[in-house]
Amino acid sequence: MTRPRPAVRAANLLLLAVLLWAGSYRVGRLPPLGALLDPVRGAWGLAATADLPRRADAALPGLGAGVRVVYDDRAVPHIFAASELDAWRALGYVTARDRLFQLDLQARAGGGTLAELVGTPALPLDRAVRELGMARAAEHLADSLPDTSEAGATLDAYAAGVNAWLDRMPARALPLEYRLLDRRPVRWSRLRTVQVLLRMNYTLARSTTELDFLAAAAAVGDSAAAALFPLHWPIQEPLQPAPGEPRRVPLVVPPPGAPDSVAATFLAAFPPLHASRELGSNNWAVAPARTRDRVALLAGDPHLDLTLPSVWYEAHLVVPGVVDAYGVTIPGLPALVLGFNRDVAWTFTNTGADVMDRWAEVVDDSVNPLRYRLDGAWVPLERRLEVYRGSRDEVLAVDTLRFTHRGPMRHAGAGWLSLRWTALESAGEVAGLHRAARARTVHEWMDAMAGFASPPQNMLVADRAGTIAIRSTGRFPIRADGGRGDRVLDGTTRASDWTGDWPVAEYPQAADPAQGFLASANQEPLDPRDQSRYLGADWPPPWRALRINALLRADSSVTPETMRRWQTDPGSARADWYVPYFLAAAAAHPGDSVLAQAATVLAAWDRRYTAESDGPVLFEAAVRATDALLWDELPPGVTPSPAAFVALLDDPGNSWWDDRRTPGRRERRDDVLAQALTDAYLTTVREYGPPELLNWSWSRVHRIDIWHLLRIPALSARGIAVNGGPSTLSPSSVTGASEGPSWRMVVELGDELRAWGTYPGGQSGNPISRRYADRIPIWTRGELSALRFPRTPDDVGAAAVLVLVPGSAR
């Protein structure tokens, strides 16, 4: 052995130091390599936890008695417990075992602490959430739940279950995402469940109607803006059946007017809004009189952001003599949100009611206000410091938030706007869902859910007695003097405050209608003729509602298989409505050979968004081209409600059709539609070649991406070809789509209830597990899996068993 030269020794010392550093600390985006690559405790250890062990035992603090969790062949836990609290405790444990990182991320998203997990890029998201008052509200709501209340006790039991898993989780089971981020999970609490609930509200019940209106009014004045974001759709197919539907409601779009300078004052603070993403949901139920087997049928599919792992987690809870219910939970929320028990099935769509209003406030200092003006007096603002921390616990920013008696107030352009939102004022939804899960009839179920506040949902229920019913349930505020919530209100007087809430009897609802079916698809819930008060504005288009109602009217012998097929029906009421106008415009411009070719393709299309179809490619391009030509009066980023477009289709001479960029010429509807169709055809030929090359298939243009929660490509499922498109029953955006049916369920309420369902993902949040994305192929094909609904543990056909016993977890 020879003595190494000093230079060699020094170089090796340096190399060793670098390797130890890289092994212990993050280097750029690389996680600490030692902890990652260690074959025992590192990421390789995830292989050993990829599948559930055939048999596992664990002690769970606080359990009243032993709990048996039996997993079926789809990795769904069937939880058999002696009490409901034990069941929720066990659910917390198994959810954490399968979805720990997702739990943490969702709670942080609702509490505005994402940057602590993922770093500075999340700071704008954290700010957006906290400026809405969500962090403050979550703290207040969590503290306000008495420990002895059903909601408080349930949230605490669930938290104990999650924390029991954290305490006994082997090092090798630490989720991959924590290893990549070099972070550790934090303990669960009821506060974090409330944050998850608020996050769901952020997705579903945040309304921007006033801001949409402001953006339009700043460009074309109040009168025109009001029609661009109208109170009612000109086509009505409400969920509360009304005779003679679908019905037309007159909507006149006044010509563009002078810009509204007051609106412009506030607008500068807000980004372009009204993004047209296909978030929404469908549900429908059929009474026995219209089904083949004379039993009630129910179907539901909520459309949300599609992620890996999925937003949903399937579970079955059995507490003998108390509850026996199956459904999907949101990780972090101890409740079966959508599902069924032995007698009743239920599913929701988002109501989209306006439950968030804004007030223009007068303050004592335009930069750093301490007081606001109210009924002629100055009232102190509540102030709260929001400290935003990064992933190394460093302070990224500190904001002072201000609150009026209504809620959070923020600087908006040259003024200040305060906000009130029902979501910030209720956290008791869990108890209602629990009572509903125990219901034996539709009426019991509806009574149990009457107090559900937020986010408002169109709750569809059916029972084995054959009753079907629907109700838009939520806390709907009543505005002063019968006013509306889609305008910025005067903050200087309490007279413009909310004066109360709608009584439940006035909610949009129907039970056992003469037509024999009920359906909702986020459309305006009530016919304007039946509306005594303002419920909302700028409702989503009724296209899906029109389609499903047409299918339901045409079939008086519905089966579960029919229901399943309808969930992915590629037909489009929107295309049925628009295409004739394009074809008529082409016919009005004879002699244009390009236009004629485009019209030939469009006329040959069956208006179904199937993967191989070429028509949707041209049609969607034509709709985009029409938007570009039609809305030239508006600033970029502001696209009016499609309701305004529908109204203008029947008003061919309206000045909105005129293109201001062609002075000396006044365009009419057919000129614009013909030009748009021509532009679309030429663009499509440029991109895909002439149609005879058969390169225009919808699946070339339209693909679904199911992103991992951290948008890591290697952990995502991308480029999935599916049927459907904008406003079909299985909807998705044209390009860059990452939303769609997040859970599909069909329930047959016969003597013995049967159900089928699936979601695009898998039960496990571990990307190494075969249960991480195993359901995506089934979902892509539009198929459903039979859902096992056993009465005893022995009936499950166990793939794995977890036995939980009372005791200390450590």
Place this chain on the structure above:
Amino acid sequence: MKRVVLVALLTAGATAAAGWWTVPLVAGAWTRVARRDRHPVRSAAVGAALAWALLLGIGALQGPVGAVARRLGGTLGMPGWGFVLLTLLFPASLAAAAAQVARPAVPR
């Protein structure tokens, strides 16, 4: 060869018992102790890689390590085999550097 196997077993045991950071300790100690080994640096490096390969092999009996390689490799922008290679090169480099540093300062 026997020496390499011995180092591998020592490294594997230490890694399993305490963690990745024991790799340079075992390598350094080996260099100091194994006076008859004419190539202690090579033994330490190859032994460390072999040790982690052995542990990966044991892991493969418990679950899909191929899936780990594919997913993790993809996350770090490399193929699955690249991630396996990185996993073996890391302890080898650690051991080699530690062994070099730990070599006796006086010729024997």
